Amino acid sequence: MTRAIFGRGIGSAAAPIPNTDMSAALASLSMPSPVLTASGCAASGRELDQFFDITKIGAIVTKSVMLRPRSGRPTPRMCETPSGMLNSIGLQGPGIEEFIEVDLAWLEARGARTVVSIAGESVDEYGKLAQKLRSAGGVDAIEVNISCPNVTDRNQVFACDPEMAANVIQTVRRQSDSQTPIFAKLSPDVTDIAEIARSVVRAGVDGLTVINTALGMVIDLETMRPALAGVTGGLSGPAIRPIALRCVWQIRQALPDIPILGVGGIRTGLDALQFILAGANAVSVGTMTFNDPSAPMRVHNELALALQERGFGSVSEAISYGHRGADVFETAGEGEIELE
Amino acid sequence: MPVQVRGEVLDVRRAGVYYVLSITAPGIPEQFRPGHFVTIGIGGEESGLILRRAFAIHQVQSRGVYGGTLDVVVGVQGKGTRWLSGRRRHDTLDIVGPLGKPFILPKEGVPCVLVGGGYGSAPLFMLAEQLRERGCRVDVVLGASTEEKLYGVLDIKRVSSMLTITTEDGSSGTKGRVTDVLPDIMERNNSAVVYACGPMGMLAAVAAIAAEYRAYSQCSVEESMACGIGICMTCVLPVIGDDGITRMVRSCIEGPIFRGDLVRWDEIGTIPADALGAPALDMS
Numbered sequence: 001m002t003r004a005i006f007g008r009g010i011g012s013a014a015a016p017i018p019n020t021d022m023s024a025a026l027a028s029l030s031m032p033s034p035v036l037t038a039s040g041c042a043a044s045g046r047e048l049d050q051f052f053d054i055t056k057i058g059a060i061v062t063k064s065v066m067l068r069p070r071s072g073r074p075t076p077r078m079c080e081t082p083s084g085m086l087n088s089i090g091l092q093g094p095g096i097e098e099f100i101e102v103d104l105a106w107l108e109a110r111g112a113r114t115v116v117s118i119a120g121e122s123v124d125e126y127g128k129l130a131q132k133l134r135s136a137g138g139v140d141a142i143e144v145n146i147s148c149p150n151v152t153d154r155n156q157v158f159a160c161d162p163e164m165a166a167n168v169i170q171t172v173r174r175q176s177d178s179q180t181p182i183f184a185k186l187s188p189d190v191t192d193i194a195e196i197a198r199s200v201v202r203a204g205v206d207g208l209t210v211i212n213t214a215l216g217m218v219i220d221l222e223t224m225r226p227a228l229a230g231v232t233g234g235l236s237g238p239a240i241r242p243i244a245l246r247c248v249w250q251i252r253q254a255l256p257d258i259p260i261l262g263v264g265g266i267r268t269g270l271d272a273l274q275f276i277l278a279g280a281n282a283v284s285v286g287t288m289t290f291n292d293p294s295a296p297m298r299v300h301n302e303l304a305l306a307l308q309e310r311g312f313g314s315v316s317e318a319i320s321y322g323h324r325g326a327d328v329f330e331t332a333g334e335g336e337i338e339l340e
Numbered sequence: 341m342p343v344q345v346r347g348e349v350l351d352v353r354r355a356g357v358y359y360v361l362s363i364t365a366p367g368i369p370e371q372f373r374p375g376h377f378v379t380i381g382i383g384g385e386e387s388g389l390i391l392r393r394a395f396a397i398h399q400v401q402s403r404g405v406y407g408g409t410l411d412v413v414v415g416v417q418g419k420g421t422r423w424l425s426g427r428r429r430h431d432t433l434d435i436v437g438p439l440g441k442p443f444i445l446p447k448e449g450v451p452c453v454l455v456g457g458g459y460g461s462a463p464l465f466m467l468a469e470q471l472r473e474r475g476c477r478v479d480v481v482l483g484a485s486t487e488e489k490l491y492g493v494l495d496i497k498r499v500s501s502m503l504t505i506t507t508e509d510g511s512s513g514t515k516g517r518v519t520d521v522l523p524d525i526m527e528r529n530n531s532a533v534v535y536a537c538g539p540m541g542m543l544a545a546v547a548a549i550a551a552e553y554r555a556y557s558q559c560s561v562e563e564s565m566a567c568g569i570g571i572c573m574t575c576v577l578p579v580i581g582d583d584g585i586t587r588m589v590r591s592c593i594e595g596p597i598f599r600g601d602l603v604r605w606d607e608i609g610t611i612p613a614d615a616l617g618a619p620a621l622d623m624s
């Protein structure tokens with residue numbers, strides 16, 4: 001099987017293999033690598049398996065699935081922006097039943113670790129999704145995409161309200177196998193992301209995915225109308241990396257022990273290392289997989305080298321290393337630090 | 341299966357308003373079939389233009405001093421295509437391909453007509469050659485707004501039974517559009533299959549004419565693509581499936597070639613109300 005012949009820089013096949021211990025963990029999910037795909041940027045892994053061996057990375061995080069089949073939004077659904085892109089896909093997908101039968105079954109047969117991302121329009125829908133996954137095989141963790149409007153409450157986005165976010169997490173926790181780790185995926189479009197983080201942690205979440213896209217917009221100067229059919233869209237890619245990194249840092253400051261999956265604009269192993277130093281236990285590579293279909297594997301290889309070059313023998317030694325000496329952890333009472 | 345390779349630019353030549361890039365791309369020509377496309381990374385490893393651009397594969401050579409090479413025809417549109425037009429011999433490019441589903445060829449030597457709008461003629465050259473090898477009559481219609489935007493008139497003439505040119509300003513061939521001359525050609529030659537590549541409006545009109553003449557049509561569509569490999573869901577359009585159900589399908593992996601009678605041309609850019617998973621009609 002021909003895999004990517006094109007390897008960039010230090011991630012290329014010719015580079016010596018560093019002996020860094022790359023094993024990683026997100027709550028009870030153990031992985032041979034701290035690099036995962038990001039929801040909506042890897043479909044269900046099958047297409048990417050043509051470019052690299054998907055069992056070699058941490059896990060495939062699947063496209064957020066809803067209860068029923070969904071057509072998504074009209075096109076244009078994307079627009080390139082400086083060092084990033086806007087998307088407004090509208091969660092197109094086959095619905096949970098076909099997803100379990102086709103996609104999850106394939107991932108399990110392939111031997112890939114799988115984080116299933118779920119999305120709902122009401123607390124009830126999240127609960128039903130969790131129930132369906134309970135009896136399905138091959139679910140290594142659930143990521144709860146709460147950046148969705150709640151149709152039963154004035155279309156308020158769950159992720160932007162600590163109480164609504166906590167309700168979703170409580171329900172998913174109750175309906176899921178107690179052995180399955182549950183992650184809440186947070187939105188950067190909030191005033192105080194640490195407050196939302198604390199709220200979902202209290203509701204029983206096992207870890208946090210930080211961050212989803214940031215809401216943005218572009219106007220097409222030819223039509224002089226919004227460039228996306230959905231008017232606004234989610235901004236992703238290197239353009240949001242500093243925001244994502246700041247969110248990871250703030251949450252790590254507030255919650256020293258919660259597992260964090262860092263996401264946002266990661267392009268290289270050095271980018272991934274920044275997230276780990278800021279407190280991420282693992283990272284997801286999203287949009288940059290569109291730019292380089294072997295990006296998750298390349299980032300893994302580059303990260304191994306970057307860690308070794310800095311004298312780290314393992315990923316775990318580097319986690320939160322950027323916070324050292326700030327002695328904030330010593331003064332932390334019950335993981336409750338107010339910043340500033 | 342698509343591969344990702346580092347290609348070397350062997351040559352960049354001007355052709356009317358277009359730039360033709362010849363690139364080494366080991367592994368791609370060997371798998372190529374007419375209708376396949378490649379995506380090319382723009383601006384190098386640190387580039388702020390993060391999305392790859394899609395181009396139909398125009399020509400391939402699987403042997404020779406450079407191993408496998410391929411040609412793409414680039415029309416300058418915006419930043420990405422402008423950057424590509426500025427590449428020089430020995431520059432390297434990040435190429436992924438072959439991508440998409442290719443054109444389907446008839447088993448027997450039936451009369452075919454190939455319609456290309458602007459750079460849309462690019463994937464038709466090798467298609468024409470392969471159809472000729474199967475004993476098909478190959479009529480070609482190339483159209484553009486003006487002569488400079490026609491691509492490859494002299495070369496495609498060699499592989500076509502008859503070539504017809506249209507330009508909207510009359511600077512070359514018949515003044516008008518490809519669809520003005522297509523019915524006549526189909527009528528005269530009893531065309532059984534129509535192959536088309538060009539702007540969406542042209543494809544819709546060609547598909548309608550093909551349907552009228554009860555010919556089988558295959559159209560290569562051009563939707564904005566973020567990934568080109570099926571992982572992002574940006575490139576969808578409404579297509580009727582074998583089961584009669586309309587789905588929003590990914591044009592990068594289920595296309596870019598679609599049967600003209602199965603694409604809901606008028607509803608591109610919308611979600612048809614009867615599409616699978618369409619939002620329930622708001623009754624309030």
Ligand SMILES: Cc1cc2nc3c(=O)[nH]c(=O)nc-3n(C[C@H](O)[C@H](O)[C@H](O)COP(=O)(O)OP(=O)(O)OC[C@H]3O[C@@H](n4cnc5c(N)ncnc54)[C@H](O)[C@@H]3O)c2cc1C
Nearest residue numbers: 391393394395396413414415417418419420421562563564
């Ligand atoms: C399957 C396929 C085959 C194609 N074959 C050719 C070819 O042989 N020759 C050729 O010149 N062009 C071809 N195109 C169109 C080409 O991809 C676009 O012209 C190009 O992406 C524009 O990029 P830009 O940076 O110059 O323009 P910009 O407007 O700056 O592009 C911004 C973004 O929009 C996307 N985009 C803009 N216009 C188009 C378009 N028409 N189609 C798809 N995406 C677009 C770009 O990919 C980019 O992500 C093809 C497109 C597809 C989908």
Ligand SMILES: Cc1cc2nc3c(=O)[nH]c(=O)nc-3n(C[C@H](O)[C@H](O)[C@H](O)COP(=O)(O)O)c2cc1C
Nearest residue numbers: 038039040064087145211212236237264265286287
């Ligand atoms: C095209 C596209 C689709 C996405 N779909 C989802 C989704 O279904 N669920 C989700 O939780 N996040 C989704 N995301 C967000 C990503 O998972 C990720 O959080 C975000 O893009 C930031 O990371 P990145 O810059 O590495 O892409 C999507 C992003 C993109 C670009």
Ligand code: FES
Nearest residue numbers: 568570572573592
């Ligand atoms: S371009 Fe990404 S799915 Fe088609």
